Amino acid sequence: MHEMSIAMAVVGQVEEAARAAGATAVRSVLLQVGELAGVVPDALGFCFELACADTVLEGCELVTEAVPARARCGPCADEWLVGMPPELSCPVCGTVTAELLTGRELQIVSVRWEDDRVPAATPERTPQER
Numbered sequence: 001m002h003e004m005s006i007a008m009a010v011v012g013q014v015e016e017a018a019r020a021a022g023a024t025a026v027r028s029v030l031l032q033v034g035e036l037a038g039v040v041p042d043a044l045g046f047c048f049e050l051a052c053a054d055t056v057l058e059g060c061e062l063v064t065e066a067v068p069a070r071a072r073c074g075p076c077a078d079e080w081l082v083g084m085p086p087e088l089s090c091p092v093c094g095t096v097t098a099e100l101l102t103g104r105e106l107q108i109v110s111v112r113w114e115d116d117r118v119p120a121a122t123p124e125r126t127p128q129e130r
């Protein structure tokens with residue numbers, strides 16, 4: 001399942017970042033998903049939940065942000081939303097070799113750590129001498 005491998009990759013990246021940041025829990029992950037990335041958000045959400053089990057991400061929320069696909073025509077510099085199914089020929093001059101500007105994104109935009117559990121700096125108690 002395509003979504004499962006994506007979910008596991010996302011979880012892996014967040015886990016790594018969590019370790020680096022010393023975070024003990026993750027509240028939410030914001031993921032940009034391009035229109036043409038071929039990902040079914042519901043399926044991804046389901047797989048993500050499974051992939052989070054027994055990790056620092058357990059119980060965290062996956063927020064997906066859809067990115068519309070845009071293409072640009074080389075010869076006339078026209079830009080348009082390619083839509084679904086993708087329309088890859090230029091609506092102005094008909095050139096088919098469009099350059100895809102956006103729409104294939106599949107990236108973590110931000111991660112929110114569980115701020116209630118930010119490891120508080122415990123100042124060492126200096127023994128009071130009398």
Ligand SMILES: [Zn+2]
Pocket residue numbers: 073074075076077078090091092093094095
């Ligand atoms: Zn054109």
